[in-house]
Amino acid sequence: MATMDPRADIREFLSSRRARITPEQAGLTAYGGNRRVKGLRREEVALLAGVSVDYYVRMERGGLAGASDGVLEALASALQLDEAERQHLFHLARRSSPRRRRSPVTVRxxxxxxxxxxxxxxxxxxxxxxxxxxxxxxxxxxxxxxxxxxxxxxxxxxxxxxxxxxxxxxxxxxxxxxxxxxxxxxxxxxxxxxxxxxxxxxxxxxxxxxxxxxxxxxxxxxxxxxxxxxxxxxxxxxxxxxxxxxxxxxxxxxxxxxxxxxxxxxxxxxxxxxxxxxxxxxx
Incomplete structure (x- = not known):
């Protein structure tokens, strides 16, 4: 079933983007031969984005409210987001605003x-x-x-x-x-x-x-x-x-x-x- 829950959408989007990038693709050295996670670890994303691990964990759990444009840009760079994905990340961060336009259903x-x-x-x-x-x-x-x-x-x-x-x-x-x-x-x-x-x-x-x-x-x-x-x-x-x-x-x-x-x-x-x-x- 589709979800329109903001926190769930943020969690699923960020975790899915993190999972598709290997440490080698991110320019990091992968230590240890048995990684339990697919793609980057949370602490690796935090390092690449220049934020604390605790802050990134809160963001991936749905806490994007209040994140500055600079933090969002750094996160988009760390996750190697394309233009559409970057815009989507910003939409997810701003979607808590109570004032939203409904898609029009008529034309003049x-x-x-x-x-x-x-x-x-x-x-x-x-x-x-x-x-x-x-x-x-x-x-x-x-x-x-x-x-x-x-x-x-x-x-x-x-x-x-x-x-x-x-x-x-x-x-x-x-x-x-x-x-x-x-x-x-x-x-x-x-x-x-x-x-x-x-x-x-x-x-x-x-x-x-x-x-x-x-x-x-x-x-x-x-x-x-x-x-x-x-x-x-x-x-x-x-x-x-x-x-x-x-x-x-x-x-x-x-x-x-x-x-x-x-x-x-x-x-x-x-x-x-x-x-x-x-x-x-x-x-």
Whole structure:
């Protein structure tokens, strides 16, 4: 079962990052041939971070509240965290604040106008829970399998894990996409742990999907980045799309995703065909 308990999340994240680093990787000399712990010992992490052993033990037990940015940076360096993991560590340290924004579930009419003005590329607006909140006509056509779920807002994570047969047919790189979604949900949980809808979604996925439980337990996190997405559309076939995500500064928690393809490529031709097909469909 997924956990949204702050102290447990801190403990599991730090211990999992510590366990993956050997003394040799950290530049330390490993004395003794029989180490009882996997990876670094707590005292070794404390040495690398420049803090007392007692202080690090308190942090790994969930006591990150009040830790300075300098201490967190030193801890991130000691544990060799990447950019996403470092941000997640800071989110975990700051999450005790009682004032948290809930992930938005609606978009302003002017944002829908922006989407509708993008006529040649599928574009949608979503939140950190992978809710699909608004689309233009091409995105509605492209993501028809995801939007077939009558629940609103439609949710890509729910589609991936609770309808895996359909999702595997739609997403060419299903395992890669499913893994990315789980790690980004973990990132969102660190950023916004009091989001009741997010807690409910993670609980639902954990209860109903063993693959999600396994990926969630890994404690891995990932940032939203641009990249390539390959989908197998039931009407026009495979599309190899470049996806650019933009955070909407005026709407914290929302992001705009635009899907494009270079002119003259088979995918660009198929997007034009998809647009023609979408024009015949009801809104």
């Amino acid at each position: 009419s002017t944002l829908q106008q922006v989407l509708d003005a993008i006529s040649d590329a599928p574009a949608l607006i979503g939140n950190g829970r992978y809710d699909v909140l608004a689309t233009n006509h091409l995105a509605r056509a492209l993501y028809a399998p995801v939007l077939a779920d009558p629940r609103r807002p439609a949710n890509t994570a729910r589609f991936l894990y609770l309808d895996p047969e359909t999702a595997r047919e739609f997403f060419v790189d299903y395992d890669q996409v499913a893994s990315a979604v789980a790690t980004k949900l973990r990132m969102e949980a660190g950023r916004n742990p009091h989001d009741e809808e997010l807690i409910a979604l993670i609980g639902e996925l954990s209860t109903c999907s063993e693959p999600f439980r396994r990926r969630w337990a890994s404690q891995d996190v990932r940032l939203h980045r641009s990249g390539r997405k390959r989908v197998r559309h039931p009407i026009v076939g495979q599309l190899d799309l470049d996806v650019e995500p933009w955070e909407l500064a005026a709407e914290p928690g929302l992001h705009l995703n635009v899907h494009t393809a270079p002119a003259g490529t088979p995918t660009a031709d198929k997007l034009a065909l998809l647009a023609s097909w979408a024009a015949t469909r009801p809104a």
